[in-house]
Amino acid sequence: MTAENERKLYLFRCAHGSGFFELQxxxxxxxxSELSNGECCGGGVRSPVTNRCSVPCNTFFRLCLxxxxxxxxxxxxxxxxxxxxxxxxxxxxxxxxxxxxxxxxPFTFRWTRGSSVKDDIGRERGxx
Numbered sequence: 001m002t003a004e005n006e007r008k009l010y011l012f013r014c015a016h017g018s019g020f021f022e023l024q025x026x027x028x029x030x031x032x033s034e035l036s037n038g039e040c041c042g043g044g045v046r047s048p049v050t051n052r053c054s055v056p057c058n059t060f061f062r063l064c065l066x067x068x069x070x071x072x073x074x075x076x077x078x079x080x081x082x083x084x085x086x087x088x089x090x091x092x093x094x095x096x097x098x099x100x101x102x103x104x105x106p107f108t109f110r111w112t113r114g115s116s117v118k119d120d121i122g123r124e125r126g127x128x
């Protein structure tokens with residue numbers, strides 16, 4: 001058999017990566033009932049005696065996966081996806097059912113060498 005007539009069969013194996021990024025919230029403490037920017041939830045007023053806001057917050061979490069950043073910001077797109085929880089509790093709570101606080105973000109892409117995780121603690125304004 002000559003080189004011209006010889007046929008070779010090459011098999012290539014491809015790997016496909018997929019999985020889940022998981023964050024589990026177990027408890028939260030916000031003793032002053034304030035937003036991340038320092039303002040009171042729901043338009044409440046701050047007590048000059050206790051320094052606590054008058055209206056409790058409804059707390060939820062948002063998970064955003066993006067490429068590595070040396071200075072992590074909450075602005076910009078979530079390159080690798082994002083998800084949010086339902087309202088999990090008020091200002092301070094411990095979850096009796098830990099699965100309630102589980103945020104799962106599936107991925108089907110090649111994981112980069114470095115990445116940043118930004119979790120925002122959200123509080124609904126105007127809803128006690």
